[in-house]
Amino acid sequence: MKAWKVEDWCTPREMTLTDLPVPEPGQGQALVRVHAAALNFFDVLMISGKYQVKPPLPFTPGCEMAGEVVAAGPGSVFRPGDRVCGQPGWGAFGEYVLVENDRTDIVPDGVPMHDAAVMPVVYPTAHVALQRRGNLQPGEWVLVTAGAGGVGIAAIQLAKAWGARVIGLAGGEAKCAVCREQGADLALDYTQDGWVDLIRTHTNGHGIDVIVDPVGGEVYDQALKVLAWEGRAVIIGFAGGTIQKIAANRLLLKNASAVGAVWGGYLARDPQRARAVVADCFDLYAQGKIRPAIMRTYGLHEVPDALEALSRRDSWGKLVIDMKAA
CATH class of the missing domain: 3.40.50.720 (NAD(P)-binding Rossmann-like Domain)
Known part of the structure; x- marks a missing residue:
């Protein structure tokens, strides 16, 4: 699979887009084909080693996504074909990502993947x-x-x-x-x-x-x-x-x-409350009371451009990576 790789703490331009093995889902995990990934300011901090969470090097950044489950490990509550969105610890800036039960939710019917990718954070x-x-x-x-x-x-x-x-x-x-x-x-x-x-x-x-x-x-x-x-x-x-x-x-x-x-903190300490919060957000979406504001979409190869726009504060709303974009 194609994915961005951080070898050491770096700037967005110092990451590399490379071929990596598709990961295998373990206990309580599912493998998701990413359709869209959303950017957050803390992504910039994470790749530079300035965020409170420091993944083990090397790693693929990206902490918010939506996609389709293609394989489920033992104990996973998801099944192949499920449309899901979630907040993996990292890994969303690649074609596939592993997700865990308590950090992932089903995307309701009728919600476009771009909008779903913006909902988890x-x-x-x-x-x-x-x-x-x-x-x-x-x-x-x-x-x-x-x-x-x-x-x-x-x-x-x-x-x-x-x-x-x-x-x-x-x-x-x-x-x-x-x-x-x-x-x-x-x-x-x-x-x-x-x-x-x-x-x-x-x-x-x-x-x-x-x-x-x-x-x-x-x-x-x-x-x-x-x-x-x-x-x-x-x-x-x-x-x-x-x-x-x-x-x-x-x-x-x-x-x-x-x-x-x-x-x-709710994802780790009170997953039941966290799931209720996400469900309420999707309910408000269904009622038309909230609607993600997506300024621009980028292709996977443009992740550094998107991260730099975010760090310069040149953007408003959300920036989204479309995995199907050329």
């Missing part, structure tokens, strides 16, 4: 950030930093589906327009001064009930200034490069809280 991440950790209630105000990113768009769509009022932050007017197109009631450019005051004005002084932040750094620090009474500031990452430093006095004075939300 960003939508469940936004789901648990808003509902489980953020305790979002209808009518509350939600602030989504990096609102034009994959998780950001998922959070905007889910928050609107659950009856919230949403403000998206993004870098530049083009990405602010994406936030509005995806349902945000207001989109503000965080590179411009004054967005904190604009939030106060737009919410009539109420502030933000739930902050969903994958950015960290100065953006998070400024967002805490508009956290409402008993607000919840949910940390899901630090793509800006600086880990959040919480001004605890802001939490104390607002009777507020700062909490973390790591989707992968």
Whole structure:
């Protein structure tokens, strides 16, 4: 099979596209012919050795995919012909990948593979950030930093589906327009001064009930200034490069809280809850309340191009690798 290979921690351009043996499924595993794989920012971190998960070298990157089961090992809940999507630890940037029971779900009939490939990571991440950790209630105000990113768009769509009022932050007017197109009631450019005051004005002084932040750094620090009474500031990452430093006095004075939300933790610790979250996301998809925003698809040979676009923040929404593309 054709697959990308990381021999040592490297940049996207230093990976190699090579021929590898098709793996054999073991206990509780199934072999999937990948139809589409989605990219995430942590893919860039993983191949450079900067992610908290460090696969044994050499490895094939890619942590989100959809495809068709072609073989099942002993104890697998899947059978050949099943359409599945999931979050393997790595390996999705190849023509075949091994998946495990608790990290994989059946794709409902009628869901295109490109859309299915986008579902396993960003939508469940936004789901648990808003509902489980953020305790979002209808009518509350939600602030989504990096609102034009994959998780950001998922959070905007889910928050609107659950009856919230949403403000998206993004870098530049083009990405602010994406936030509005995806349902945000207001989109503000965080590179411009004054967005904190604009939030106060737009919410009539109420502030933000739930902050969903994958950015960290100065953006998070400024967002805490508009956290409402008993607000919840949910940390899901630090793509800006600086880990959040919480001004605890802001939490104390607002009777507020700062909490973390790591989707992968549910896969390992509470697979039954994780499966319910994915099922709810597909149910909302079937109702037309959420819809993956795919900016562009690439061929397998273009994975480095896609990863570089992601790392430069040239993209919005999701980037998808189409295994059938020339």
